[in-house]
Amino acid sequence: MLHRLEEQSPDALLALIKMHAADDRPDKVDLGVGVYRTGQGDTPVFRSIKAAEQQLVDEQDSKSYLGPEGDMGFVNALMPYIFGEDATMGGRIAGMQTPGGTGAVRLALALAQKAGLKKLHMGTPSWPNHAQIINDIALDLETFDHANPDGTANVEAALSAIRGAGPDEAILLHGCCHNPSGIDYTAEDWEKLGDAIAETGIFPVIDTAYHGLGNGLDEDVTGLRSVLAKVPEAFIAYSCDKNFGMYRDRVGAFYILADGGETLDKAFTNANALARASWSMPPDHGAAAVRLILRDSKLTAMWTDELDQMRERMRQVRAALADAGTAGSVDLTPLGRQNGLFSTLPVSKDQVKELREKHGIYMAGSGRINIAGLTTNNIDKFVDALADVTGSA
Ligand code: PMP
Secondary structure, three states: OHHHOOOOOOOHHHHHHHHHHHOOOOOOEEOOOOOOOOOOOOOOOOHHHHHHHHHHHHHOOOOOOOOOOOOHHHHHHHHHHHHOOOOOOOOOEEEEEEEHHHHHHHHHHHHHHHOOOOEEEEEEOOOHHHHHHHHHOOOEEEEEEOEOOOOOEOHHHHHHHHHOOOOOEEEEEEOOOOOOOOOOOOHHHHHHHHHHHHHHOOEEEEEEOOOOOOOOOOHHHHHHHHHHOOOOOEEEEEEOOOOOOOHHHOEEEEEEEOOOHHHHHHHHHHHHHHHHHHOOOOOOHHHHHHHHHHOOHHHHHHHHHHHHHHHHHHHHHHHHHHHHOEEOOEEOHHHHOOOOOEEEOOOOHHHHHHHHHHHOEEOOOOOEEEHHHOOOOOHHHHHHHHHHHHOOO
């Protein structure tokens, strides 16, 4: 049978990692891979995670099965951070653990499809795996422009997608720190989006993978909360892989907002059944460590401190880029107003190639850069190289 399969192109970012590893220039710069880096270029395990892991080693007395919903202590401990003081919104939210944010996105879309979803609206560009998941489960996708050329969010495009949507349609929104553009909706945009969503009845799916890495733990969920306050039903996909530095441990959660009682229970049992048929149960270790952190005030303080430092470092890099003004034909000032790990530069594929070959600067073909790949040691080199390949303005 297998000869019938068509060759799939390798993941472009993974290919970039290999090219970067094979480059022996000492001053090469990796802006490709989507992980946080310190000013020294490392992606360390959080101190709070190390402490929680030690506690797990010392105290965990069983590794027996949990269930498809995973570690409910973890799922519940996260909720006040996402949804606020009334963490279940009056008993209208139920959640479960998933293998990373990817598992949560997949589960959200599969469950929506099972409930009758016909078409999904999504702003582009988006995280490439969104389209892969949508394609894999054969959902009908309609795209709209996420951003304006001046580096602000194109809220009008999202609003017109929402207003034009028919029944059984959903919209996928990035909760904060948009990947790959760094361009988030403003608080007023979110209010407008929430109102339009509530008016038309389109189903909102909000993917939040970088909570705390934009402007702060509360600030980064203002938009999400303002939409949830207006709508009867929604799905939230959440990742702890960035804000707890747990990437390979695959820590995520999926939350359902529904009008309480029977509907919420039915949706939850269906999510449970889909999880069981897909991965049976999520991996426990990372979620258990996050639970220990969130249940211990000292560890929580240690974690928020680590998160603050990451966010502060990325804000400093963004400020330095914005201060540089322009590099060749690229205006860097919008990057200062954008959020999170990524921004996308208006560069051609050839310019990306030239940056790599001539200057040893590695970035995705789309022009997406990882802000955390820049440090005080390489930022000038980066700006000069960008000026060199894009020419004078
Ligand atoms: N959504 C978005 C927008 C992302 O950028 C990512 C991670 N790159 C995810 C979801 C999934 O994250 P995880 O590694 O937890 O699966």
